[in-house]
Amino acid sequence: MAVANTKPVDQIAAERGPGTGAAAHRGAIADFAKEEELHALRQMLLIRRFEEKAGQMYGMGLIGGFCHLYIGQEAVVIGMGMAKRDADQMITGYRDHGHMLACGMDPKGVMAELTGRRGGYSKGKGGSMHMFSRERNFYGGHGIVGAPVPIGTGLAFANKYRDNDSVCLTYFGDGAANQGQVYESFNMAELWKLPVVYVIENNRYAMGTAVLRSSAQSDFSKRGLSFNIPGVQVDGMDVRAVKAAGEEAIAWCRAGNGPTILEMMTYRYRGHSMSDPAKYRTKEEVDKVRTEHDPIEQVRARLLAKKWANEDELKKIDGAVRATVNEASEFATSDAEPDPAELYTDIYR
Ligand SMILES: Cc1ncc(C[n+]2csc(CCOP(=O)(O)OP(=O)(O)O)c2C)c(N)n1
Numbered sequence: 001m002a003v004a005n006t007k008p009v010d011q012i013a014a015e016r017g018p019g020t021g022a023a024a025h026r027g028a029i030a031d032f033a034k035e036e037e038l039h040a041l042r043q044m045l046l047i048r049r050f051e052e053k054a055g056q057m058y059g060m061g062l063i064g065g066f067c068h069l070y071i072g073q074e075a076v077v078i079g080m081g082m083a084k085r086d087a088d089q090m091i092t093g094y095r096d097h098g099h100m101l102a103c104g105m106d107p108k109g110v111m112a113e114l115t116g117r118r119g120g121y122s123k124g125k126g127g128s129m130h131m132f133s134r135e136r137n138f139y140g141g142h143g144i145v146g147a148p149v150p151i152g153t154g155l156a157f158a159n160k161y162r163d164n165d166s167v168c169l170t171y172f173g174d175g176a177a178n179q180g181q182v183y184e185s186f187n188m189a190e191l192w193k194l195p196v197v198y199v200i201e202n203n204r205y206a207m208g209t210a211v212l213r214s215s216a217q218s219d220f221s222k223r224g225l226s227f228n229i230p231g232v233q234v235d236g237m238d239v240r241a242v243k244a245a246g247e248e249a250i251a252w253c254r255a256g257n258g259p260t261i262l263e264m265m266t267y268r269y270r271g272h273s274m275s276d277p278a279k280y281r282t283k284e285e286v287d288k289v290r291t292e293h294d295p296i297e298q299v300r301a302r303l304l305a306k307k308w309a310n311e312d313e314l315k316k317i318d319g320a321v322r323a324t325v326n327e328a329s330e331f332a333t334s335d336a337e338p339d340p341a342e343l344y345t346d347i348y349r
């Protein structure tokens, strides 16, 4: 008997009724001040341009192995970055370059890790999915789907144990949300009232599988209900909505109330990884999100409408970001490869 749901995704959504679509809830949100808009623009552009460059370099054979781009999802990590403190930790999966840049890691070190050079964050020995920064409280970079969830919960346990007032932002995808280890973590987190925000980045696909095909309960904000963990859906394409929800969630955790869930409704423009031609969705679907909900375009449009910046000023900002990214790619292509003597260092035996 065939059990795979091969119906069109729109039909599955219609059968399940309201609340299951990708844009189920977009709440009211407060405006940003001019400086906040400019900060968000610069930061999101840095990720966008960095990822575009990484995509090009991958195409040229300068980056090997897997490479998962974050293009389209920038507002999630930047909005959360604007809500958190430096001492709060972050941990995520393999779609991780944006998270590193958002927490202030050096674009040169990230790019050089992608190209496997000694100036990379793991001395060129780890690649895209294996970068960490204790300094910036970034705990990876994990290739195993769902793995950041128990580790992030453990980081939150350490925060509580040490009474250090920090909160761990634990990011994972809609696909990862169907894993068993997620629910073991939820149980412990609520039982021990751990300061962890579970940020579920619902980008509507897990590899080539649409959310509605893989998930019996596709409203991920409700996934903590049986553990009494509250959750909300957030417009993850609007950096203001993300920041507002992030502030509330982090404050909830810091006040000792235990974990909470933010389901970020977002979208990835590129394939799952560089080797995915993304044939499981239409070009129109991607174009519609790009033209109607792009997180960067939304900020640009507001800056122009409020006359807080003109086209020339916006071009200058983009130029400065491109210069930073070019510098990173030049470093990442001219820096030396790791010394062969490094082959047996930094490993556990
Ligand atoms: C334990 C495990 N199972 C399967 C895989 C293969 N795999 C890599 S990414 C992925 C999909 C995850 O999708 P999602 O959680 O939605 O994250 P996204 O890629 O959309 O950011 C799968 C199945 C893996 N890396 N680890």
Ligand SMILES: [Mg+2]
Pocket (backbone or CB within 6 Å): 173, 174, 175, 201, 202, 203, 204, 205, 206, 207
């Ligand atoms: Mg996904």
